Amino acid sequence: xxxxxxxxxxxxxxxxxxxxxxxxxxxxxxxxxxxxxxxxxxxxxxxxxxxxxxxxxxxxxxxxxxxxxxxxxxxxxxxxxxxxxxxxxxxxxxxxxxxxxxxxxxxxxxxxxxxxxxxxxxxxxxxxxxxxxxxxxxxxxxxxxxxxxxxxxxxxxxxxxxxxxxxxxxxxxxxxxxxxxxxxxxxxxxxxxxxxxxxxxxxxxxxxxxxxxxxxxxxxxxxxxxxxxxxxxxxxxxxxxxxxxxxxxxxxxxxxxxxxxxxxxxxxxxxxxxxxxxxxxxxxxxxxxxxxxxxxxxxxxxxxxxxxxxxxxxxxxxxxxxxxxxxxxxxxxxxxxxxxxxxxxxxxxxxxxxxxxxxxxxxxxxxxxxxxxxxxxxxxxxxxxxxxxxxxxxxxxx
Amino acid sequence: xxxxxxxxxxxxxxxxxxxxxxxxxxxxxxxxxxxxxxxxxxxxxxxxxxxxxxxxxxxxxxxxxxxxxxxxxxxxxxxxxxxxxxxxxxxxxxxxxxxxxxxxxxxxxxxxxxxxxxxxxxxxxxxxxxxxxxxxxxxxxxxxxxxxxxxxxxxxxxxxxxxxxxxxxxxxxxxxxxxxxxxxxxxxxxxxxxxxxxxxxxxxxxxxxxxxxxxxxxxxxxxxxxxxxxxxxxxxxxxxxxxxxxxxxxxxxxxxxxxxxxxxxxxxxxxxxxxxxxxxxxxxxxxxxxxxxxxxxxxxxxxxxxxxxxxxxxxxxxxxxxxxxxxxxxxxxxxxxxxxxxxxxxxxxxxxxxxxxxxxxxxxxxxxxxxxxxxxxxxxxxxxxxxxxxxxxxxxxx
Numbered sequence: 001x002x003x004x005x006x007x008x009x010x011x012x013x014x015x016x017x018x019x020x021x022x023x024x025x026x027x028x029x030x031x032x033x034x035x036x037x038x039x040x041x042x043x044x045x046x047x048x049x050x051x052x053x054x055x056x057x058x059x060x061x062x063x064x065x066x067x068x069x070x071x072x073x074x075x076x077x078x079x080x081x082x083x084x085x086x087x088x089x090x091x092x093x094x095x096x097x098x099x100x101x102x103x104x105x106x107x108x109x110x111x112x113x114x115x116x117x118x119x120x121x122x123x124x125x126x127x128x129x130x131x132x133x134x135x136x137x138x139x140x141x142x143x144x145x146x147x148x149x150x151x152x153x154x155x156x157x158x159x160x161x162x163x164x165x166x167x168x169x170x171x172x173x174x175x176x177x178x179x180x181x182x183x184x185x186x187x188x189x190x191x192x193x194x195x196x197x198x199x200x201x202x203x204x205x206x207x208x209x210x211x212x213x214x215x216x217x218x219x220x221x222x223x224x225x226x227x228x229x230x231x232x233x234x235x236x237x238x239x240x241x242x243x244x245x246x247x248x249x250x251x252x253x254x255x256x257x258x259x260x261x262x263x264x265x266x267x268x269x270x271x272x273x274x275x276x277x278x279x280x281x282x283x284x285x286x287x288x289x290x291x292x293x294x295x296x297x298x299x300x301x302x303x304x305x306x307x308x309x310x311x312x313x314x315x316x317x318x319x320x321x322x323x324x325x326x327x328x329x330x331x332x333x334x335x336x337x338x339x340x341x342x343x344x345x346x347x348x349x350x351x352x353x354x355x356x357x358x359x360x361x362x363x364x365x366x367x368x369x370x371x372x373x374x375x376x377x378x379x380x381x382x383x384x385x386x387x388x389x390x391x392x393x394x395x396x397x398x
Numbered sequence: 399x400x401x402x403x404x405x406x407x408x409x410x411x412x413x414x415x416x417x418x419x420x421x422x423x424x425x426x427x428x429x430x431x432x433x434x435x436x437x438x439x440x441x442x443x444x445x446x447x448x449x450x451x452x453x454x455x456x457x458x459x460x461x462x463x464x465x466x467x468x469x470x471x472x473x474x475x476x477x478x479x480x481x482x483x484x485x486x487x488x489x490x491x492x493x494x495x496x497x498x499x500x501x502x503x504x505x506x507x508x509x510x511x512x513x514x515x516x517x518x519x520x521x522x523x524x525x526x527x528x529x530x531x532x533x534x535x536x537x538x539x540x541x542x543x544x545x546x547x548x549x550x551x552x553x554x555x556x557x558x559x560x561x562x563x564x565x566x567x568x569x570x571x572x573x574x575x576x577x578x579x580x581x582x583x584x585x586x587x588x589x590x591x592x593x594x595x596x597x598x599x600x601x602x603x604x605x606x607x608x609x610x611x612x613x614x615x616x617x618x619x620x621x622x623x624x625x626x627x628x629x630x631x632x633x634x635x636x637x638x639x640x641x642x643x644x645x646x647x648x649x650x651x652x653x654x655x656x657x658x659x660x661x662x663x664x665x666x667x668x669x670x671x672x673x674x675x676x677x678x679x680x681x682x683x684x685x686x687x688x689x690x691x692x693x694x695x696x697x698x699x700x701x702x703x704x705x706x707x708x709x710x711x712x713x714x715x716x717x718x719x720x721x722x723x724x725x726x727x728x729x730x731x732x733x734x735x736x737x738x739x740x741x742x743x744x745x746x747x748x749x750x751x752x753x754x755x756x757x758x759x760x761x762x763x764x765x766x767x768x769x770x771x772x773x774x775x776x777x778x779x780x781x782x783x784x785x786x787x788x789x790x791x792x793x794x795x796x
Contacts, residue, residue, distance in 0.1 A: 101572070102539075102541050102570055102763060103572075103759070103760075103763040103764040104518070104570055104571075104572040104575050104576075104577045104763070105572045106763070106764045106765070107518050107575055107577065107767060107768065108510045108514050109510075110765070110766075110767060110769075111510060111513040111768055112506045112509060112510045112513075113768075114768055115506055115509040115510075116506050117699070120502070142500050143500050172500055172502055173502070174500060174501075174502040174503045175503050177502045177506060178502075179502045179505065218616065220784055220787055220788075223780065301515070303574070361501070362501075365500060365501040365502070366501040367508070368508075369508060370505065370509055370511075370512055378621065382620070382621065386618055389618055390618075
């Protein structure tokens with residue numbers, strides 16, 4: 001933001017507006033705002049009748065640029081050394097660029113400052129059979145330790161229990177940037193003998209939060225709406241099946257229009273590279289066959305940096321991410337890394353040749369978190385809202 | 399964004415969720431989403447009856463941090479030199495900070511990129527008697543030349559004409575940042591013999607755009623809503639009156655709950671510094687007396703840069719901005735500056751000791767444009783929306 005612009009492109013569009021006073025008074029009275037506008041103490045007009053029956057609209061069709069300014073030269077004699085303060089968002093009037101620099105370049109900074117001040121919210125759902133390393137992966141991704149005093153249920157408890165929903169919220173602050181992360185878990189999913197409708201708890205949760213948001217959004221007080229909608233669902237696929245299981249297809253089909261599903265191939269350290277690539281191909285072909293909508297990483301724009309383009313390509317190639325999580329830290333070449341230590345070697349979580357963990361983390365946090373939030377709000381929530389509207393057709397013209 | 403975090407603050411909040419399957423199936427059926435969820439081809443469950451009558455909720459009361467990770471040391475022998483790609487938003491895994499850096503710091507960048515991609519929209523209304531330099535000021539502020547082929551109406555035309563609304567849109571691009579600026583003018587304002595209700599065209603325009611936005615927002619397709627709401631109204635006060643005129647009070651009272659009013663003391667080069675400060679004090683006391691709400695520059699946060707704080711203070715002190723506009727460019731000390739050349743000296747538009755132009759421009763574009771947009775959306779538009787809702791009480795519980 002310290003540089004000035006070398007080029008300003010200016011184009012002009014003119015829109016004509018036409019209305020009549022007659023219409024307009026009716027609108028004003030209808031709107032009931034009249035009482036707000038007039039303060040008897042300050043109403044300085046004594047006539048109550050509008051004298052101008054019609055308001056005419058003039059539109060100027062002009063195409064201009066700053067280059068047509070009149071020029072004039074004077075002696076620089078009486079110059080009283082103008083003080084030129086700097087703009088916080090950029091340099092104020094770079095010398096010699098008087099007619100070029102407006103200050104539009106400060107706008108992204110202004111937006112950024114507002115966003116940082118407000119803080120970020122991300123709601124992540126993790127779904128998968130127990131034992132696939134969901135908690136460990138979340139802990140590895142966010143360097144935290146959720147579920148620290150979790151009690152593992154015995155098999156007798158598992159027989160009795162049903163699918164539930166738990167929700168943990170954690171605030172992460174890095175260099176003044178605040179993220180409120182909520183991890184939504186569905187313990188018990190896929191554990192029963194008959195897993196019929198075991199995805200319903202997740203579906204219900206997603207729908208319920210969409211509905212809460214919708215009600216808040218059309219309600220009277222929406223200044224402090226918190227966004228509890230699920231922005232992403234990490235779906236854990238077992239490495240031991242041959243592709244997807246029926247329950248996987250069932251779950252993903254039930255939620256794919258409601259939430260961004262990111263499939264992960266769990267515990268990938270039990271698969272050789274060849275087995276991993278075969279398993280990924282199988283999973284992708286089944287996702288395609290059953291027309292399951294998973295989160296799509298958007299194409300890069302031409303102006304994106306090469307590094308970003310390369311990373312996006314790697315992310316796209318890695319789907320479904322074959323991941324390994326670990327809460328064990330070992331020292332490797334003087335660095336402390338998360339790893340799993342086997343007698344035959346050490347699996348490093350963040351080593352891209354060992355797993356897709358870094359690609360998943362890049363996508364989920366460092367490059368596409370805003371995309372996930374954006375897609376949830378502008379696509380998935382919009383679909384939900386439109387469906388709600390269509391069920392209440394009388395509301396359309398309110 | 400190149401540095402890693404030195405500190406991570408982690409706090410935990412746990413929220414319990416409780417619902418019953420009974421309720422939830424009803425909600426699901428009510429929501430009508432059932433048909434979307436089930437694809438007969440992929441519905442792999444043959445039973446139609448939910449077996450789990452109640453879904454139990456487990457909530458884990460956990461307070462964790464990353465410091466409790468198990469540690470383990472191995473020989474760095476078989477290290478296969480992990481490739482560590484860099485994140486576009488910041489460095490990937492700064493050495494030695496494994497347990498510190500999550501990547502939250504990239505989020506402001508992600509938001510910024512999205513904002514730049516979308517582009518910015520700003521709608522500025524200028525109101526004041528003709529001849530107060532409205533067009534010249536706008537041209538000076540944005541280094542453009544709106545109204546290039548404008549025809550000045552003669553007095554006979556002025557007698558006949560009424561207050562109208564014109565709208566010019568211009569795209570300004572600076573270093574890839576795009577601003578779509580719309581300038582809304584109300585030619586004819588204050589020109590008639592009887593100016594009763596001459597502010598109504600402006601009021602109607604502001605209301606009309608609010609209403610259009612509201613209808614769009616609750617409508618079926620809101621993906622491409624353009625924001626035509628007026629974000630700021632520059633109100634030009636004549637330097638020749640003794641403070642505010644009745645029409646000024648009337649206009650500002652009519653619009654102060656609907657739009658951010660920024661009062662400017664026009665053509666300030668006809669006032670000596672002392673006259674300017676007297677006039678400003680008079681205007682401010684009258685604004686206070688009539689309880690007119692003008693745009694308030696918010697207080698700085700403690701973490702803001704000193705430069706920003708100083709500029710904000712200068713902006714606050716300058717209200718109502720005493721401004722001078724000029725489309726004449728002269729050379730002063732090798733710099734080309736906009737100025738007005740009198741036989742007794744040259745008035746430089748951007749010289750802070752000559753006028754408040756730079757403070758107005760700083761506020762309007764470089765430091766507070768997002769604040770103006772924000773206030774319009776979250777305060778003024780919310781008030782409008784709530785008033786609309788309250789007039790349709792049956793809608794509240796939709």
